[in-house]
Amino acid sequence: MYYLGVDLGGTTIKVGLVNESYQIIQSVSGPTGRERSFEEVLKDMAMLCKEVMQMEGITEKEIHSIGIGSPGIASPNEGVILSSSNLNFDHVNVRHEIQKYIDADVYVENDANCAALGEVICGAAKGEDNVIVVTLGTGVGGGIVNRGKINRGSFFGAGEIGHQVICYDNGLKCGCGRKGCWEQYASATALIRQAQAAVEAHPESKILELAKEGKAENINAKVVFDAAQAGDQVADDVLQGYFKYIACGVTNLINILEPSMIVLGGGMSAQKEYLTNPVTKYVQEEMYGGLSLKTKIKAATLGNDAGIIGAALLGTTL
Ligand SMILES: [Zn+2]
Structure with missing residues (x-):
């Protein structure tokens, strides 16, 4: 099983494919272009996810879930970014948008919370x-x-x-x-x-x-x-x-x-x-x-x- 992790920043979208040993085995990135509509930004994000899977020859069935870290406030279980001043995302259902392109579970979370979780799972605080x-x-x-x-x-x-x-x-x-x-x-x-x-x-x-x-x-x-x-x-x-x-x-x-x-x-x-x-x-x-x-x-x-x-x-x- 593999996991897709996304860092949605104000200037760059970074996508990493993570294996069961918590290692990033492949990654790609692209410009956020935050002046665009959220539909366009999230379509690019979905394409980057597909690209990183293709690079490793992995199908959607092998993806446990996609997690997206974003600045601002997010409701993880619903997959919604509630507000993000850096991105002009206001109550955007990220899960719904990404699932137009990829059949996988999608979660979103504040980026600092994601970084904290990473350190707890396999970093300094393991x-x-x-x-x-x-x-x-x-x-x-x-x-x-x-x-x-x-x-x-x-x-x-x-x-x-x-x-x-x-x-x-x-x-x-x-x-x-x-x-x-x-x-x-x-x-x-x-x-x-x-x-x-x-x-x-x-x-x-x-x-x-x-x-x-x-x-x-x-x-x-x-x-x-x-x-x-x-x-x-x-x-x-x-x-x-x-x-x-x-x-x-x-x-x-x-x-x-x-x-x-x-x-x-x-x-x-x-x-x-x-x-x-x-x-x-x-x-x-x-x-x-x-x-x-x-x-x-x-x-x-x-x-x-x-x-x-x-x-x-x-x-x-x-
Ligand atoms: Zn302050």
Whole structure:
């Protein structure tokens, strides 16, 4: 049996064929063209699914199900994307559209939830009962997985952990409409902003030296980590502050849900223990009543594959 996983992004549709060992054995992608009607976008998606099956000589009968990860809010069991600001999809019955072309079960789910599911099924959190996956990227996303099932809340909107407020007074404005959201302090975007402010005050920092063309606008997360590892004090100060912001939100999550593991994913997960060790240290310092930290904090291991694998296996978890 095989599983089809789709990552429906604002610019690209990626489709992966996943085997029973949870490996992506074949993949294809195409442009989303999000200005088009949902019928056209979903027809292209169905054709990409057919293409990837043909590449491996697999028929519809050998497909367990198709899972689609999408930004926004989705109702998995009905196969409906309820809303997605990135795609202009409003109450679109994705299952119905895809089944015009392919005879298979179709499920949809929020993309961050898919990535979380992937890490729980075969990534960093394999075998863990109670997991929160935090995605540190352009924003801060997340997924809460309990005993192999995604916690979707009552209206499919749970897991928006990036929008917990960590700075109530004079907090930075967030795209969600609130101020002081965790995402404004702990995302990769936030780290870059913090580093840019630091090099303005300390132009001698190695951060600028390592940034492409020595320009502040070319600073990325890796440059800040590299500068710190090369002994740059300014970079280290920026990172310690950034780790404390991450630790603040992680501690909140532990206080509320006490997961057995928190996985730090997104682009930042490439830093592995350079990320998880200091965050663990700062979380321990903030633990309730000084209790010892039992929740493990690990870096994600599947990288960009997590979303596709999680989407592909969605049909096995509902
Ligand atoms: Zn927010």
